[in-house]
Amino acid sequence: MLARLLALVADGRLHTPGELAAELGVSTELVEAMLAELQRHGDLAPAPSSCHAGCTSCPMNGACARAEGSAAGATPLRPAAPRPPRS
């Protein structure tokens, strides 16, 4: 199931946990748990901050902050850098 989840999110598109849950036929909560596990394991990483301190005039800065997790407690994830092979 985890491999299927990784394959689903690796298509280069923007995904939401709800949409991934529908694809996998499981609950959104389970997808969120799996995403958290993939993040702990290092397969996914929080996306870097995109909001700039000087961007207060941007009408989208609310959306930007939300995407960064400060507003909704959500952390956008992206694939982590490849890990070195096991030593």
Next chain:
Amino acid sequence: MSPDPSARPVTVALAGQPNVGKSTVFNRLTGLNQHVGNWPGKTVEQKTGELVHNGTAIRLVDLPGTYGLTANSEEERIARDYVLRERPDVVVAIVNAAALERNLYLVAELLALPSPVVIGLNMMDVAASHGVRVEPEVLEAALKLPVVPLVAARNQGIDGLIDAALRVAADPAAFAPTRPEMRPAHRPILAAIAAHLEAVLPPPYPTSWAALKLLEGDTEIAALVRERAPEAWKEVHALLLQHEDAYLDIAGGRYEWIARMVRAAVARPRAGAVTVTDRIDRVATHPLWGLGLLLAVLAGVFWLTYTAAAPLVALLGRLIGGSLAGAARDTLSSGPPWFARFVADGLIGGAGMVLSFLPILVFFFALMGILEDVGYLARMAFVMDRFMHRIGLHGKSSLPLFLGFGCNIPAVLGTRIIEDRRARLLTLLLAPLVPCTARLAVVTFLAPAFFGELATWVMVGLVSLNMVVLVVVGVTLNRLAFRGAKTAFIMEMPLYHAPNFRTIGLFVWNNLTSFLKKASTVIVLVSALVWALAQWPGPGMQHSALAAVGRALAPVGAWLGLGDWRFIVALLTSFVAKENTIATLGVLFNAGEGGASLARQVAAALPPSAALAFLVIQVLFVPCVATVAVTKQEAGWRWALAGVLLLLTVSLGLGVVAFQLASRL
């Protein structure tokens, strides 16, 4: 009842993820009979306690809160080493009934260890308040181990939990739970690794568990085997290298097990807010209807902004350009004439005219604030992403590009979320093609002046043109030079909710103060400079340095129908800040004509075909200097310059096309 002094106390280990109420259970059971210290050789706190339950002495050990039992953290190492080395009679796993999907993962890992497990299903009240109905008896039947519902905060179910733990501890041989399973493909590998470890692994590690952990990439077990049995490690290592994907299989097996358990025992009646969100999202995030809705919402925002703001903009324009400038001339008439002209025509006619944008910005920011606050903005980004992906662009480009509607600077900075360099460069080049608020405000000011009743349609057409150009340029560059790797991006969708008008008010206020700051600094300076260059060396504006520059560019203006050099100069000054187009026109037209409103003067100066060409160039023209500077900071001079040249070519090219086509209509 007093315990039998000769009997060994039953050791119960309390396990659980952080914040599941484990400490509450521990404190309820042990009261004051607890000892706090550190785990041997560690800085992590250790809590143990004693209690007597129905005549049985119990030693309770509070394990550190952990999400799993792989050696990812000190807490995870301590928890699993304790269970492996001390072999407690029973492990009580406290789980949050409201978040079983997350909490059962630790239970899945505990079931791979030698001690039997009992589950304390805590926070049943929280689950019920969230609309989550958990059936403990069904979960117990599915897991084939005791599951005891608890509300530890209210001391409910704790006696039953200890009863169940003691029953299991009394007959460990009867403990036969449903455990997660690996996919068949990796089972022979697990067996092969376990066989290599059989004779070499020191106690207390069970070989099958150690083999599982090695396949999961557990660094501590790997170091142990490497150190104790270098020969066996060579064989094991070779197998591990061939099966680096085994982790996904093992952890995936655990989640399949969790999904089965949750499906059996948990019902989530949909709360009202979720149902409303789902219902709206069926349209709002639909690949086709969602795109239609997005275009309709954007068109609605522009229409509402224009309809509501246009009369106020005209009124402010008359007040600033007429009454205020006149008052300034009268007040300063006793001073040097050039100073009165400078203030009235340069500062008020230029920077002051930009202040007439205020109603546009108030309505635009208020509408965008409402869209953001109700939760629609995230859906807009989602739908745009789908659309862009379909036309071959990088999906993750959509979020930064979307930010460009506010200001191109965060759009450029937002490309940091794209780790593929080629995709990032492509997005950097495309970001200035999204019309920012400043450009939209200029167009909202000029479109009614040029096209009257048709202004809304002209504006929607210009924004649509922006989008079409963005797509065409993006697809072309993507196919020619920027095809990159595909990467994922996952974001949460907020629930829809009623807007908070205080939040929206603050949002509008913050944006307006930022605009006023820019108007009072950069735009005032440029207005002053434009006014000075429009007077110098003279005599009159037609013999000024600015007129010379404008006339030097006349051949380019001729292709666009811009016979009046003042429009060329206005475009050039927009490089400093987009609002300068209006500030410059304000200075040049007031200085030249005076009296009549700026809107009427500019409309009279250009035929409709040239006016359309001017607006086309305005929405596609080179980004402002701040955006170029940020692009240089993010990608270097080469790409910043490439972006400027790209937009210069596209804007002039399409301006010529617009003029030529409109002239023939």
